[in-house]
Amino acid sequence: MTQLKPVRAFGSYRWLVVVLLFLAMIINYVDRQTLGILKSTISADLHWSNSDYANVHLLFQGAYAVCYLLWGRLVDRIGARWGFALAFGIWSVAQFATSAARGIGHFMVARFALGIGESGAFPGSIKAVSEWFPQKERALANGLFNAGTNIGAIVTPLIIPAVVLSYGWQMAFVVTGLAGLIWLPIWLLLYRHPQDVKGISQAELDWIQQDPVTPITRIGWRKLLRLRQTWTYATAKFMTDPIFGMYLVWLPDFLGKRFHLDLKNFGPPLIVIYLLSDFGSVLGGWLSSHLLKRGWSVNRARKTTLLICALCATPVMFAAYAENVWVAVAIIGLAAAAHQGFSANLYALPSDLLPRGGVGSVVGIGGMLGACGGMLMSKYTGWTLDADRGYAPIFLIASCAYLCALLVIHLFSPRMEPAELIDDSTAIS
Template identity: 65%
Template sequence: MSDATTAPIQVTAPPPGKYRWVIMWLLFAAMVINYVDRQMIGVLKPTLQTEFGWSETDYANIIFWFQAAYAVSYLVFGRIMDRVGARWGFGVAFLIWQIGHIAHGAARDLSHFIMARVVLGVGEAGGFPGGIKAVAEWFPKKERAFATGLFNAGTNIGAIVTPLVVPWLVLAFGWQAAFVVTGLLGLIWLPIWLLVYRRPREQKRVTPAELAWIEQDPADPVEKIGWRKLLTVKETWAYAGGKFLIDPIWWMFLFWLPDFLGKRYGLDLKTFGPPLVAIYLLSDLGSVGGGWLSSRMMHRGMSLNMARKTTMLICALCAVPVAFAAFASNVWLAVGIIGLATAAHQGFSANLYAFPGDVFPRSAVGSVVGIGGMLGGIGGMIMAKYAGFVLDSIGTYTPIFVVAASAYLLALLLIHLISPKYELAKV
């Protein structure tokens, strides 16, 4: 997977000035909130399933419609980010998803939960297009995978916070209050984002040296690039195909892991917190480590193509053992196997998220991320139906984990076949 035609990225010393990292930490905080909101349905699945009498297919339908709204809106928000920018695009998306999250507290039947999840899906679909757009605006190529890995690590912190905090809220105040309290607390982020975020040239706190560092890559074309053009570019499909294959695996971990731990090892709302925390701590290491590794390889002179794909190959191989997770003899062995796979996903994902910023002009990054996110959402819809069918008809997670084990190698193969040299997209 070497790239003989792509010169290694020139190594220069980072400048004084750290304001770009303030932006990254704001994105990190948004992802923490995003995943608290997103994961609560998975953590509360046993509680809600008992109260409302849901079958596995009922629960799968809630996830399916969330994914459907997420897929369509991801495409739309990708375009919105390119038109209005990350500041207002991300801000509007955040407000919508917080409204959807709080609305869960008023749900009284299956249809109410589906409607609340649809609103949540519409808003959350703007999170990653906005985050990737902001990273493309604020970081040069040599730092993008690392910055993406860092803000993406917020998803794992959110997934850690949820099983620690939410059971306490539920036991003390009820599940309805848990949705309302977490939603209102999350809203504190929005005014901070709107006050702090500007494009680098519009932010007075950015030093000239830091601005030069941010803008060190060749200038992008200024004209807007439409969806029709992007859909004819093979690099769009390299990114979107990878997302279609790997996103459903992360969704499966997020929405079904508490249920797996409960059915396989007898854990419940009071006891599955520590295993989930351990799994998502490992995920955090993978997110930061995957972004760091490819950036480190480039700093040592490796081409962009080789650095990204070598890192993704290492991550894909680390996901393979999850095929045997359901056979683990005890819960902590299962946690180790699944945690390795979730870390592998996050490392792979950090490099895949960097792909649009690596090969497309900034004016097209949001749209490409939107197209890929839509394909990932469609893959998640298929996975939701598949998981519900397997669990209702067979009652074992093994076929689901086998799919998870193979998805990353297939994704890397697809990406390499479509974009073997990781060249700039011809748009």
């Protein structure tokens, strides 16, 4: 059998798909992080405590947890194109609704709606990558689109303070909601399944479809929940998702309390942190894809990259003791980069371990558990800070999470073997 050679990356349609996903993640994380940037401003205006703020974020995470599971199943049924479009529309409307919130109850409802919509972003994105990329390129594609989350985190402290200082905090949510309404019609116009795109070359289509094809089109919930491959991914998400969520939501508060930075001057430190995390996302995805192309097994390539990332996250335990803001930024930036490199490879596991018909559902299960972990982390963070214990115990948890997650991955899937399934097209869902 003749070995396929990759088509040229420049001008290839599958990379246009990554660009669309990358832009979507920028908008997703701008919308998500806006409230974190405005914590001090809104808390002062509406007289919130740390626990009040944690509870508002908790409602977002609760909706995110439950609906992540549902979106995973939905995108398996209706595909990435319409599943992602629906999710995007819901979270854009929710962002507008946040601008009209006045009391903490209103904020909770608006953020709950935002969680419903935003929970569809990663199931839709990973489903799209599984449709458009062969196994050896998926971690790189995941790393590239996931880099958009860091760009979103960089853009937010650049744009939001300027909008707030000129027009008030309500306008910040209006501006970010409008961005989603620009992206949505472009997605619907350009995204199709590879076989349905008229402009794609046969060489690229052959490259995309080079992996062995499984006849399985549907996998029931009961069967998925019995598979150790499902729990390999889901448990690792439970352990690591809360850490980056903590960085997004609480870093402005940490910089303010530790180094007396505010809305006008915490932008540059946050930008550096998320630039570093962007680098980690792309490098982590590239490394395992590079190792696979050099002939390494999936098991060895993924776990080696995960181990490197996990080790790079451990120094963050010292961030709370840093005396200089840029020392803290370097430590947290390394940890954020490690998280994103870890995540780029973690997102590849569902398509490594399961047929495409179950990828979205397993991503949904993992995302639900990740959001549940985030809820616990959010409550713990608010409680710890209100008890005047500071950020040291929070960063200690962040330093250990990735090595623990890698241990779980290895115990559940020591050889990274794909699930062996028979046709389940009649399974109850």
